[in-house]
Amino acid sequence: MKKLAISFAVGAASLLSVGTAVMVPTTAQAQPAVIVQTPPPPPRSEHVPPPRRGYVWAPGHYEWHRGRHVWVAGNWVRARPGYAYRAPEWRERDGRWEYNRGRWDRDHDGVPNRYDRRPDNPNRS
Template identity: 75%
Template structure:
């Protein structure tokens, strides 16, 4: 029994610092950026459903999963008063393709910063 407790304590001591270093906290959270070597396929044509009051249409887009592109269908997301929705996008940079997730922008510059008041925080009121 002592051997089991000792080995569990050793594993916890080894894994705890790794988790503390690699897991981001809410204060460090930033938009997810993915990289790909090949460009994404052309966007698919999507039929946009009729507008819904209090919601914004988030268009469909490609994401990478493993080594391939996967289409993510568009959907309505709840509107946030005072914020503008920025669609997910792919941009070429230094011969690689960079993906930025959709996000909310308060000051209209398209860059998440302190002026946006943490719009992507799911626990905000």
């Protein structure tokens, strides 16, 4: 009987630990694509403050919130050595507008590394 109770306790603990590991969200999860029919308004004019050491300026842009375009003001983002910052952008594709979030690109080719067949290629300019 004691062996059965110990086996049951070990099994329950292992199930709980597996369930917890699977359900914990991570911050690196991919964001869903935003595709809308309405083009964004023209970008607003904004004052860019003087450069800050160790930071990159992320320009203001429109994001899609609750069925409409909402302006997000520019801000400073901590620089990542070896990476180039790509600002968020809207692109028209087949009559629809697709939003691409701001991202960091390691090999400076403009292609996110997850889509790049040869990421971090040192021979690219």
